[in-house]
Amino acid sequence: MTSDAELIGRSLTGDRDAFVEVICRHEAAVGAYLARRVGREAAEDLLGEVWVAAFESRKTYDRSFAEARPWLYGVALNRLRRYWRSRPAEDLVPDVTSMATGWDPWPAVDDRVDIQAVLRAALAELRSEEREVLTLVAWEDLTVADAARALGMPAGTARRLLHQARMALRNAPEVAALLNDFNSVKGSL
Amino acid sequence: MDEMDLLSQLKDVPPLRSEAYEQARATLRSAMVESGAAPVRAERFSWVRNFRVGVLGKVGIGAIGAVAAAVAVATVATSTPRSAAPAGAAAGSASKAPAVSSRLVSLASDITATDGPLPGDASLVIRTQTVANRAPYVTYNLYTDGGDVYVTDTEGALPAAIAHHDNLAEPEDSREVAAARLAATGDLAKAREQMVNATANPWGLGLSPAAAQEAWDKAMAEEQRILREKGVTRSPRPRPTGKALEDGINNVLWTNSVDALARGAEDPDVRAGVLRLLSTIPEVTVADSTTGGQPTLTITAGPAIFGDSAQEVLTINATTGLPVSSAVSPAPGQDPADATPPSLETYQSSRVTLANIEAGKF
Numbered sequence: 230m231t232s233d234a235e236l237i238g239r240s241l242t243g244d245r246d247a248f249v250e251v252i253c254r255h256e257a258a259v260g261a262y263l264a265r266r267v268g269r270e271a272a273e274d275l276l277g278e279v280w281v282a283a284f285e286s287r288k289t290y291d292r293s294f295a296e297a298r299p300w301l302y303g304v305a306l307n308r309l310r311r312y313w314r315s316r317p318a319e320d321l322v323p324d325v326t327s328m329a330t331g332w333d334p335w336p337a338v339d340d341r342v343d344i345q346a347v348l349r350a351a352l353a354e355l356r357s358e359e360r361e362v363l364t365l366v367a368w369e370d371l372t373v374a375d376a377a378r379a380l381g382m383p384a385g386t387a388r389r390l391l392h393q394a395r396m397a398l399r400n401a402p403e404v405a406a407l408l409n410d411f412n413s414v415k416g417s418l
Numbered sequence: 419m420d421e422m423d424l425l426s427q428l429k430d431v432p433p434l435r436s437e438a439y440e441q442a443r444a445t446l447r448s449a450m451v452e453s454g455a456a457p458v459r460a461e462r463f464s465w466v467r468n469f470r471v472g473v474l475g476k477v478g479i480g481a482i483g484a485v486a487a488a489v490a491v492a493t494v495a496t497s498t499p500r501s502a503a504p505a506g507a508a509a510g511s512a513s514k515a516p517a518v519s520s521r522l523v524s525l526a527s528d529i530t531a532t533d534g535p536l537p538g539d540a541s542l543v544i545r546t547q548t549v550a551n552r553a554p555y556v557t558y559n560l561y562t563d564g565g566d567v568y569v570t571d572t573e574g575a576l577p578a579a580i581a582h583h584d585n586l587a588e589p590e591d592s593r594e595v596a597a598a599r600l601a602a603t604g605d606l607a608k609a610r611e612q613m614v615n616a617t618a619n620p621w622g623l624g625l626s627p628a629a630a631q632e633a634w635d636k637a638m639a640e641e642q643r644i645l646r647e648k649g650v651t652r653s654p655r656p657r658p659t660g661k662a663l664e665d666g667i668n669n670v671l672w673t674n675s676v677d678a679l680a681r682g683a684e685d686p687d688v689r690a691g692v693l694r695l696l697s698t699i700p701e702v703t704v705a706d707s708t709t710g711g712q713p714t715l716t717i718t719a720g721p722a723i724f725g726d727s728a729q730e731v732l733t734i735n736a737t738t739g740l741p742v743s744s745a746v747s748p749a750p751g752q753d754p755a756d757a758t759p760p761s762l763e764t765y766q767s768s769r770v771t772l773a774n775i776e777a778g779k780f
């Protein structure tokens with residue numbers, strides 16, 4: 230199968246269908262990435278904008294990487310940041326831990342389910358870079374190296390951020406209690 | 419279970435609806451069309467592009483010059499006055515022979531009379547594009563005599579493209595080349611119609627008035643759909659008539675003909691046919707020029723066929739008809755804010771064998 234990198238190369242020489250083929254390969258994954266972060270409705274609105282942004286920036290794609298999905302996640306994240314910045318202030322609760330890098334939406338996520346609420350609260354306590362690396366690995370099944378690609382940072386930095394995020398999550402009292410409960414139940418079976 | 423397992427419980431989300439994916443792809447395609455950023459080949463200037471950019475106040479230009487940049491090539495020495503093609507021909511009457519330019523037709527005859535069989539089995543065309551003040555962009559385009567097309571941005575990548583069968587040929591490619599060949603020796607009016615209809619367009623050339631109107635209405639409906647997606651409200655336009663219709667048809671004729679020339683330049687019949695086809699466009703003027711010390715012809719397509727916002731100058735070798743360059747520039751008096759970026763594309767063609775290229779022998 231032709232690699233994403235080759236298709237992007239073709240698109241740069243005028244073959245627009247080649248770029249659409251890249252999009253088709255990753256639309257479900259990128260759609261889910263967006264939905265996990267802003268919900269399905271907003272994700273559906275944003276997906277086309279992500280594709281346009283990716284098309285416009287395809288010249289920057291490093292074609293030494295055969296697969297484009299991490300890059301597309303990075304493009305999607307940039308679009309999400311714009312989306313979050315554009316939300317009315319009253320809809321959002323600022324996260325002081327991420328003010329330096331712009332608006333952060335995680336604290337505004339609702340608490341519908343206890344476990345989810347605990348996890349989301351714990352995620353909201355993380356630095357945004359830590360959270361991005363963590364969720365790219367946990368939810369999008371990226372390797373740390375690919376998460377680093379998506380976020381435009383050295384792999385070593387991503388590895389350190391992932392470690393910090395996992396430690397912070399594990400040591401959060403509510404998460405620690407959940408883990409203790411789960412592992413106790415499992416151990417007693 | 420660890421924190422990563424726990425976190426995975428937030429992983430599942432309802433999938434996006436299928437129509438959302440379709441809508442997103444449509445948004446992308448609209449942006450691609452609007453950007454007009456198709457370098458080199460491929461994205462041919464379908465009626466959608468021409469039409470939509472016209473709606474948005476830009477211009478549809480020939481495929482070769484679409485991106486390409488702007489340095490006017492060559493110097494004009496003398497200009498050959500052109501006789502006007504009858505409006506009826508443009509409006510779809512294939513029975514009327516269009517007027518032709520003696521200069522272009524004369525060169526076309528010389529090409530077909532003097533050029534013998536071609537060596538090799540493919541043409542390698544190195545295109546160098548420069549848009550406005552950007553860095554030149556070079557692509558290596560291999561057109562096989564069998565109709566395959568391989569395009570890469572480094573010479574060294576061509577063997578792999580061939581090995582992987584990354585054939586970028588589209589059905590329009592062969593239709594355009596066939597129309598050019600027909601024009602070289604056959605019925606010019608028929609070839610003209612064939613060249614226009616090589617790509618999708620809203621003009622309905624060669625159809626009955628009712629069928630032509632139906633084609634237009636269908637095109638308008640599609641345009642409305644695209645505009646709605648972009649949040650633009652605009653009433654459908656009536657089908658042009660007279661000179662406006664002729665200009666629209668000639669836009670497609672010019673675009674497809676120049677596309678065919680770039681693709682099949684090494685074939686004398688294609689060169690000759692394209693020259694004969696271009697000679698039927700009243701808005702085209704021809705002048706002698708010199709490029710790099712070599713005698714050339716500059717063939718200028720005036721602003722009328724580009725919505726009065728741009729013009730394109732195709733420069734060809736005055737003896738062989740091989741393309742040298744294509745330059746696009748804003749029409750005189752165009753508001754710089756709305757102007758088509760000036761662009762220039764140069765061509766370096768040679769005959770090769772597919773086997774040698776695949777083996778890395780250039």
